[in-house]
Amino acid sequence: MNAGDEVVLSRMEHHSNIVPWQMLRDEKDIVITVAPIDDIANFLFDEFEKMLSEKVKLVAITHISNALGTITPLKEIIAAAHRVGAKVLVDGCQAVPHMRVDMQDLDADFYVFSGHKLYGPTGVGVLYAKEDLLNAMPPYQGGGDMIRSVTFEKTVYNDLPHKFEAGTPHIAGGIGFGAALDYVENLGFDNISAHEDHLLAYTLDKIQAVDGVKIIGRADNMAGLVSFTMDLAHPHDIGTILDQDGIAIRTGHHCAQPVMDFFDIPSTARLSLGLYNTELDIDRFVDGLHKVNRIFS
Numbered sequence: 617m618n619a620g621d622e623v624v625l626s627r628m629e630h631h632s633n634i635v636p637w638q639m640l641r642d643e644k645d646i647v648i649t650v651a652p653i654d655d656i657a658n659f660l661f662d663e664f665e666k667m668l669s670e671k672v673k674l675v676a677i678t679h680i681s682n683a684l685g686t687i688t689p690l691k692e693i694i695a696a697a698h699r700v701g702a703k704v705l706v707d708g709c710q711a712v713p714h715m716r717v718d719m720q721d722l723d724a725d726f727y728v729f730s731g732h733k734l735y736g737p738t739g740v741g742v743l744y745a746k747e748d749l750l751n752a753m754p755p756y757q758g759g760g761d762m763i764r765s766v767t768f769e770k771t772v773y774n775d776l777p778h779k780f781e782a783g784t785p786h787i788a789g790g791i792g793f794g795a796a797l798d799y800v801e802n803l804g805f806d807n808i809s810a811h812e813d814h815l816l817a818y819t820l821d822k823i824q825a826v827d828g829v830k831i832i833g834r835a836d837n838m839a840g841l842v843s844f845t846m847d848l849a850h851p852h853d854i855g856t857i858l859d860q861d862g863i864a865i866r867t868g869h870h871c872a873q874p875v876m877d878f879f880d881i882p883s884t885a886r887l888s889l890g891l892y893n894t895e896l897d898i899d900r901f902v903d904g905l906h907k908v909n910r911i912f913s
């Protein structure tokens with residue numbers, strides 16, 4: 617990247633796919649542009665395509681928004697970015713627990729996700745990149761194991777993947793992560809998607825019966841979660857009341873403040889669906905929302 621080169625993000629990015637590019641902007645004077653969404657959180661592909669030019673070196677985009685559940689049209693995004701010679705980095709944190717992801721089919725240049733989103737340990741994750749890119753990139757850390765040979769005059773770096781794995785790795789985390797991957801693969805991603813898609817439709821149907829609920833993000837293609845506000849209660853109050861009945865949801869800005877700003881709200885309450893959830897969980901959650909209304913009315 618050089619001064620004036622562009623990185624295109626989407627409006628829905630997690631802070632972890634915004635802040636590093638701002639750090640690079642400070643270092644190299646690159647330009648960050650932001651692809652828009654509509655008011656139900658659909659990714660606006662035509663608007664995105666208009667932003668592409670030979671100045672764009674990277675498109676860094678989420679696969680599924682952790683704040684809104686939108687699934688971005690990744691294959692089209694990647695093909696369009698490649699047409700102008702840009703590379704694409706995908707934040708797959710929220711996609712990998714919910715659906716089968718095929719690197720060959722997507723053709724992403726980089727794809728990243730965290731172990732703990734996939735029922736694995738924290739502090740470990742995956743950075744996938746195409747082999748030619750990894751070969752072309754210098755190591756980002758120096759230390760043991762990332763070398764083939766060292767003298768005081770010169771170091772020759774090791775082959776992939778060792779070149780990028782300096783020092784003693786997070787061995788326990790890696791083993792735990794492997795067990796988590798085996799676990800979800802044995803259950804079958806198609807089974808997981810079908811189960812969660814059913815629960816998502818069930819939730820969207822049931823939640824409508826609750827007064828004062830406003831769903832934030834109702835994209836045509838979404839997965840894994842329902843983000844919402846309630847007229848009478850702040851998201852943190854909703855979370856606290858549900859928690860007292862043993863129902864854990866996430867409340868806050870979900871590390872995606874720019875998209876909260878877009879909807880002109882500080883935070884939402886978010887029901888996240890996992891492979892372990894059942895319709896009974898959703899029924900209890902909806903009962904909990906009625907309780908919130910009773911307490912605050």
Ligand SMILES: Cc1ncc(COP(=O)(O)O)c(C=O)c1O
Binds near residue numbers: 630633678710741871
């Ligand atoms: C879409 C998305 N991207 C990135 C992250 C950050 O993951 P980590 O905290 O493992 O860096 C999260 C998790 O909060 C996420 O949901």
